[in-house]
Amino acid sequence: MTSKSNKNTLLVSTGRKKAYTHGVVNPVVQRASTIVFDSVAELKQAAKTRGDKTLFYGRRGTTTHFALQEAITELEGGEGCALYPCGAAAISSALLAFVKAGDHILMVDNAYEPTRDFCDKILAGFGVETTYYPPTIGAGIKTFIKENTKVLFLESPGSITMEVQDVPAMVAVANEQGVMTMLDNTYGNGLHYRPLEHGVDISIQAATKYIVGHSDVMMGVAVANKKYWPTLREQSYLLGQCTSADDAYLALRGLRTMAVRLNQHEKAAIEVAKWLESHPLVDHIRHPAFDSCPGHEFFKRDFDGSNGLFSFVMKEGNQQAIDAFLDGLDHFKMGFSWGGFESLVTANLTMKGLRSQTGWELGPVIRLHIGLEDVDDLITDLNQALELYKQHLN
Numbered sequence: 547m548t549s550k551s552n553k554n555t556l557l558v559s560t561g562r563k564k565a566y567t568h569g570v571v572n573p574v575v576q577r578a579s580t581i582v583f584d585s586v587a588e589l590k591q592a593a594k595t596r597g598d599k600t601l602f603y604g605r606r607g608t609t610t611h612f613a614l615q616e617a618i619t620e621l622e623g624g625e626g627c628a629l630y631p632c633g634a635a636a637i638s639s640a641l642l643a644f645v646k647a648g649d650h651i652l653m654v655d656n657a658y659e660p661t662r663d664f665c666d667k668i669l670a671g672f673g674v675e676t677t678y679y680p681p682t683i684g685a686g687i688k689t690f691i692k693e694n695t696k697v698l699f700l701e702s703p704g705s706i707t708m709e710v711q712d713v714p715a716m717v718a719v720a721n722e723q724g725v726m727t728m729l730d731n732t733y734g735n736g737l738h739y740r741p742l743e744h745g746v747d748i749s750i751q752a753a754t755k756y757i758v759g760h761s762d763v764m765m766g767v768a769v770a771n772k773k774y775w776p777t778l779r780e781q782s783y784l785l786g787q788c789t790s791a792d793d794a795y796l797a798l799r800g801l802r803t804m805a806v807r808l809n810q811h812e813k814a815a816i817e818v819a820k821w822l823e824s825h826p827l828v829d830h831i832r833h834p835a836f837d838s839c840p841g842h843e844f845f846k847r848d849f850d851g852s853n854g855l856f857s858f859v860m861k862e863g864n865q866q867a868i869d870a871f872l873d874g875l876d877h878f879k880m881g882f883s884w885g886g887f888e889s890l891v892t893a894n895l896t897m898k899g900l901r902s903q904t905g906w907e908l909g910p911v912i913r914l915h916i917g918l919e920d921v922d923d924l925i926t927d928l929n930q931a932l933e934l935y936k937q938h939l940n
């Protein structure tokens with residue numbers, strides 16, 4: 547990608563070399579475990595590159611995977627992209643590739659829940675210590691860095707409560723202290739936020755969300771800069787991480803329309819959030835583009851857009867009210883994912899178990915993913931379900 551303005555062109559043209567497409571529009575789905583070589587010379591050549599954009603062994607990918615890897619690498623602006631069977635595998639593998647017993651990592655306190663669990667339940671058992679830091683700490687992260695701190699892990703905006711981090715300030719501190727940085731960029735998707743341009747070493751996404759975009763494939767991606775790509779690539783391979791050619795094909799197909807989908811998700815979500823903002827039961831909106839969202843100033847400075855995901859905080863609530871609201875919704879389905887074409891909802895009464903370093907003194911948090919339905923239908927749906935919420939308050 548050469549400039550910020552040609553993203554649509556990039557999404558259409560990337561990963562479409564003739565070697566991948568064989569002359570049709572889309573890459574051929576090349577399913578393989580075994581690659582066969584015609585001569586010793588050819589085998590030796592393949593062994594030399596060990597599957598870096600050339601066929602070597604199925605686990606190293608085929609031309610379908612190379613096409614997707616090239617596209618995501620260009621989108622995120624890195625040196626190379628590793629593919630994983632889901633976003634959680636991308637996060638765990640990126641961490642495992644760079645930490646060893648005795649190391650310490652810094653994890654943002656509003657991290658995606660399975661990321662937290664991986665640190666607490668697996669890394670801890672391997673002798674890797676995790677400290678959770680407040681998402682809004684900024685340059686204050688310096689006081690959390692120890693002699694053995696290896697990785698600073700960011701997620702911005704963070705899961706559920708959506709705080710946006712001051713990434714450049716934190717990366718500057720990490721660089722100065724010799725700590726590598728990784729960022730869960732599932733929200734930023736590479737079109738709206740490109741962490742490597744802000745000095746982050748590895749950008750990770752659950753491609754399951756907006757890249758795939760149709761709620762039908764699990765996929766993770768991690769893009770590294772020049773310094774960390776060789777290690778990320780090799781360690782991910784040794785961890786046995788690979789994806790099917792069919793899934794790689796579907797992820798690439800999703801990517802082609804990501805920009806237009808995001809535009810619609812963004813527009814609709816802002817409309818719904820504005821309506822919610824004036825609802826008497828709602829305390830405030832946790833949408834990065836709204837100034838009620840912590841870190842909104844960093845969002846304005848660093849991001850090129852928002853999407854369909856946001857939360858809102860209720861003034862008061864209890865479990866019956868939440869359950870009545872959820873059961874009362876029609877277009878919003880209950881589900882933990884997001885980034886597909888459909889609207890989704892989740893709700894948390896207390897945020898218990900989702901953060902440890904920072905408390906949660908505010909009301910219940912409801913998270914919405916605004917899909918591609920008509921906005922009027924979504925607002926009508928929320929309106930009647932909030933009426934049920936109100937009826938169950940006491």
Ligand SMILES: *Cc1c(COP(=O)(O)O)cnc(C)c1O
Nearest residue numbers: 632633634658730732752754765
């Ligand atoms: C969904 C999600 C993941 C995990 O992705 P899977 O493909 O479901 O494993 C990681 N990070 C964030 C922020 C997510 O929303």
